[in-house]
Amino acid sequence: MDDPRLTSHWLIPLREAHCESTARIGGKGLALARLMAYGIPVPEGFCITTEAFSTFVDSGGLRERILLELHRKPFEAMRWEEIWDVALRIRHLFLTTPMPAGMERAIRDLLSTPACAGPFVVRSSSPDEDASGSSFAGLHESFVNLRDSDSVLRGVRLVWASLFSDRALLYRKEIGLDFERSAMGVVVQELITGERSGIVFTRNPNDVGTSVTEAVYGLNQGLVDGDVEPDRWSIDRANGRVTEHHPAARERCMQPDTEGGVLRELPESLKAVPPLSRDELMQVHGTALRLEELFEGPQDVEWTFRNGELFILQSRPITTLPGGGENDQRKWYLSLHRSFENLKTLRQRIEGQLIPAMVEEARRMASEDLSRFSDRALWEAFRDRQAIEKKWTEVYWEEFIPFAHGMRLFGQVYNDVMRPADPFEFVSLLGTGFMESLERNRRLEVMASMVRADERLKERLRLGEHTSLGAAFERELQGFISAFGDLSCPITGIVQCTQGPEGLIRLVLEMADHPPNVPQQQAHDQTGLKNRFLERFQGNERVRAEELLNLARASYRLRDDDNIHLGRIEAQKFAAALEAQRRYGIRGRLDVDESARDELLRTFPEAGFNPKTPADRGASPQAEIRARQLIGQPAGPGIASGPTRVILSLEDLRDFRRGEVLVCDAVEPNMTFVAPLAAAVIERRGGMLIHGAIIAREYGLPCVTGVPDVTQRLRTGDNVTVDGYLGIITVKTAEL
Amino acid sequence: MPLIQNDQTVVSDVEVLLTQQSLAVLSTHHEGQPYASLVAFAVSDDLRVMLFATSRSTRKYANLAGDSRVAMLVDSRSHRAEDIHEAMAVTAVGVAQEAVEAELFSWRSIYLERHPYLESFVSAPSCALVKVLVHRYLLVRRFQEVSEWTIRA
Numbered sequence: 072m073d074d075p076r077l078t079s080h081w082l083i084p085l086r087e088a089h090c091e092s093t094a095r096i097g098g099k100g101l102a103l104a105r106l107m108a109y110g111i112p113v114p115e116g117f118c119i120t121t122e123a124f125s126t127f128v129d130s131g132g133l134r135e136r137i138l139l140e141l142h143r144k145p146f147e148a149m150r151w152e153e154i155w156d157v158a159l160r161i162r163h164l165f166l167t168t169p170m171p172a173g174m175e176r177a178i179r180d181l182l183s184t185p186a187c188a189g190p191f192v193v194r195s196s197s198p199d200e201d202a203s204g205s206s207f208a209g210l211h212e213s214f215v216n217l218r219d220s221d222s223v224l225r226g227v228r229l230v231w232a233s234l235f236s237d238r239a240l241l242y243r244k245e246i247g248l249d250f251e252r253s254a255m256g257v258v259v260q261e262l263i264t265g266e267r268s269g270i271v272f273t274r275n276p277n278d279v280g281t282s283v284t285e286a287v288y289g290l291n292q293g294l295v296d297g298d299v300e301p302d303r304w305s306i307d308r309a310n311g312r313v314t315e316h317h318p319a320a321r322e323r324c325m326q327p328d329t330e331g332g333v334l335r336e337l338p339e340s341l342k343a344v345p346p347l348s349r350d351e352l353m354q355v356h357g358t359a360l361r362l363e364e365l366f367e368g369p370q371d372v373e374w375t376f377r378n379g380e381l382f383i384l385q386s387r388p389i390t391t392l393p394g395g396g397e398n399d400q401r402k403w404y405l406s407l408h409r410s411f412e413n414l415k416t417l418r419q420r421i422e423g424q425l426i427p428a429m430v431e432e433a434r435r436m437a438s439e440d441l442s443r444f445s446d447r448a449l450w451e452a453f454r455d456r457q458a459i460e461k462k463w464t465e466v467y468w469e470e471f472i473p474f475a476h477g478m479r480l481f482g483q484v485y486n487d488v489m490r491p492a493d494p495f496e497f498v499s500l501l502g503t504g505f506m507e508s509l510e511r512n513r514r515l516e517v518m519a520s521m522v523r524a525d526e527r528l529k530e531r532l533r534l535g536e537h538t539s540l541g542a543a544f545e546r547e548l549q550g551f552i553s554a555f556g557d558l559s560c561p562i563t564g565i566v567q568c569t570q571g572p573e574g575l576i577r578l579v580l581e582m583a584d585h586p587p588n589v590p591q592q593q594a595h596d597q598t599g600l601k602n603r604f605l606e607r608f609q610g611n612e613r614v615r616a617e618e619l620l621n622l623a624r625a626s627y628r629l630r631d632d633d634n635i636h637l638g639r640i641e642a643q644k645f646a647a648a649l650e651a652q653r654r655y656g657i658r659g660r661l662d663v664d665e666s667a668r669d670e671l672l673r674t675f676p677e678a679g680f681n682p683k684t685p686a687d688r689g690a691s692p693q694a695e696i697r698a699r700q701l702i703g704q705p706a707g708p709g710i711a712s713g714p715t716r717v718i719l720s721l722e723d724l725r726d727f728r729r730g731e732v733l734v735c736d737a738v739e740p741n742m743t744f745v746a747p748l749a750a751a752v753i754e755r756r757g758g759m760l761i762h763g764a765i766i767a768r769e770y771g772l773p774c775v776t777g778v779p780d781v782t783q784r785l786r787t788g789d790n791v792t793v794d795g796y797l798g799i800i801t802v803k804t805a806e807l
Numbered sequence: 808m809p810l811i812q813n814d815q816t817v818v819s820d821v822e823v824l825l826t827q828q829s830l831a832v833l834s835t836h837h838e839g840q841p842y843a844s845l846v847a848f849a850v851s852d853d854l855r856v857m858l859f860a861t862s863r864s865t866r867k868y869a870n871l872a873g874d875s876r877v878a879m880l881v882d883s884r885s886h887r888a889e890d891i892h893e894a895m896a897v898t899a900v901g902v903a904q905e906a907v908e909a910e911l912f913s914w915r916s917i918y919l920e921r922h923p924y925l926e927s928f929v930s931a932p933s934c935a936l937v938k939v940l941v942h943r944y945l946l947v948r949r950f951q952e953v954s955e956w957t958i959r960a
Binding site: 132134135138139141142143144251695696697698699700701702799804 | 814817818888889891892893945947949950951952953954955956957958
């Protein structure tokens with residue numbers, strides 16, 4: 072160690088830390104130190120102080136880089152996906168900024184002493200949580216089973232970074248996160264590889280007279296991640312009587328792997344036996360009540376048994392994440408964080424059951440000839456289809472959206488091992504194989520190439536002739552319309568909601584006037600990158616890394632395809648509404664009860680089906696204030712210039728010309744057919760992994776997302792330069 | 808028609824900068840050679856005119872005689888690292904004119920209200936009070952978000 076006086080500011084053994092402050096070592100570290108001082112068995116370890124954190128972020132300009140990220144856009148205007156992106160960038164800064172040499176050496180020295188036997192656990196210990204009287208589980212990171220000092224040092228960086236995790240940023244107000252001043256403490260401890268582990272809530276929030284104990288075989292991580300179902304006991308606090316025992320299915324347990332944990336099948340002999348005997352249950356319960364007394368309040372305690380000895384892993388006040396009323400969706404966002412195991416199961420369900428069922432349901436509905444239905448039957452079909460759409464929309468939010476976390480999980484692992492210059496480099500590994508919207512664009516290009524090669528066909532189409540176009544072209548056109556609709560609606564697969572196929576034909580003609588623009592073939596680079604990534608792993612780890620990449624690719628693909636599948640379901644509901652309109656006109660009398668008719672009319676208002684418009688046309692900017700340079704997130708690399716086409720309603724898409732810059736509120740799946748014509752994409756909705764960004768990347772288009780009010784700040788025809796590397800849009804003007 | 812949120816704050820942020828800061832960087836040129844000077848400025852209530860005072864013997868005054876087009880930069884730097892994400896800057900682009908006798912009293916009182924310690928400087932026979940008729944303001948916030956506010960066509 073360089074200067075013992077200096078390093079003692081950074082590192083304090085747990086055994087000596089019980090008189091420290093939470094400001095210095097954080098709430099978790101202080102609680103563990105106090106437990107140790109009271110003679111309760113706690114794994115040995117040391118605290119890394121908040122001064123170490125501050126020294127690290129103040130070295131090499133890291134603090135200012137973090138603040139730049141956090142102030143890029145008003146926080147209130149960010150969607151959760153953007154918050155995740157910000158958190159990933161900050162995480163990457165923590166991973167790649169060099170640690171002051173003296174600090175790194177001091178940690179390594181301490182880890183190499185005989186008193187510090189690995190493997191290790193690295194836990195967050197936030198002073199703010201404690202200061203604000205709130206300690207919410209799961210907002211900051213902890214890592215188990217780190218085998219060597221390199222892994223511990225990486226764990227420390229990631230725990231520091233989790234001061235600004237997406238979860239912490241969402242709850243920044245409640246946890247008192249101050250961007251300029253907050254700091255993070257870290258606890259490094261010996262890993263106790265317990266045979267049985269669990270948690271205790273000394274006071275059940277729903278029944279304050281009882282405590283709740285949960286137990287699993289193996290490491291606690293399986294329980295905390297939700298991958299292993301626990302046995303659960305309720306105990307009467309007054310007399311210690313067990314009032315309830317819910318046995319678990321007991322199929323798996325979390326075991327230490329080479330690094331981290333891995334789920335294993337539970338040996339048959341243990342499946343029938345609860346993880347805790349009655350005596351052990353009482354020991355856990357009794358110890359937890361002692362901790363409650365010690366810390367003067369109900370506790371959330373993590374524990375483990377190793378060779379019959381009970382260790383306390385942590386103890387903190389019971390808190391629940393506050394709800395902000397019905398509109399507070401943050402808990403749902405938090406639920407999007409899924410473990411690898413959870414995502415694997417979800418993938419099987421999505422690919423094996425949900426998507427095939429969705430496709431089949433859409434196919435069945437499409438095969439019904441609504442024109443032959445009686446009024447009553449038509450109405451019933453409409454009601455059925457409405458219910459079917461509702462059901463799939465729920466599935467979309469509950470299962471498809473959480474599956475998108477697969478990309479994010481992969482991104483973190485990729486950044487951890489590769490430490491690339493660009494924290495979103497991993498995205499270039501995701502886009503392979505078949506995507507529904509690319510298939511649609513491929514088939515548009517087939518038609519465009521037929522028109523390119525046939526002057527007579529082109530002329531007839533220009534004149535608005537829709538007959539005698541040649542059998543091959545007509546077959547292609549009809550095939551396209553039956554698969555994807557005529558692109559006149561915001562919903563995939565529907566035909567003629569306001570217009571005929573003129574818009575589609577105009578698009579094909581525009582494409583035919585220019586050379587084809589096909590998605591970029593990145594296969595070669597991708598293979599090299601993939602190999603470089605996989606080479607970082609050995610044995611089983613490598614198999615898991617490959618599985619994770621595979622999962623991330625499925626997640627990426629589904630993020631695009633799910634919208635198209637859902638659109639096809641939605642289209643069938645509108646098909647029933649359209650048939651009703653065809654029969655009766657909107658003012659005609661429907662042979663159905665009045666409330667039902669009202670519902671139908673709401674779905675299909677008098678003016679004809681009115682696709683939702685992304686922005687109100689009325690709200691254009693006042694003439695004297697104009698955007699000169701706008702900033703958003705760099706979501707697709709590249710730089711391009713061109714006139715803008717601001718999409719306020721779908722009709723605007725029909726005028727799209729090759730070389731224009733697509734400007735929209737949010738790239739809807741049914742808008743991406745203009746991607747082959749566009750020079751660049753600008754979107755108000757933010758995120759690096761959203762639909763528009765995915766498609767832009769497939770076509771190699773510069774893309775900037777998350778630009779506030781962009782459809783109001785830019786006007787069609789503005790000449791702009793889109794810098795997809797930096798997320799900057801510059802508006803060209805004749806004058807300075 | 809209501810302004811969108813961002814545009815409303817453009818006007819208020821420009822106003823705050825121009826009323827809270829007292830120094831601006833004035834840009835002029837001589838035959839294409841750029842020249843920058845620090846000046847004490849004031850602004851009219853309607854933000855259409857910025858004022859500064861200079862001796863007629865200065866290079867900036869000579870430059871203005873050759874080309875009256877100017878830019879003036881006002882910013883909220885505090886000379887700390889936080890400036891990168893916290894500081895705002897506004898560039899006023901316009902045309903400079905020396906205030907003439909008939910209007911001198913009213914412009915001078917606006918200027919001295921802001922810079923009372925410059926009274927003897929402004930009163931010197933060699934001092935010119937220069938008004939810049941602002942054509943547009945370019946406001947830079949959040950490191951590189953730029954908005955333009957046109958005052959005069």
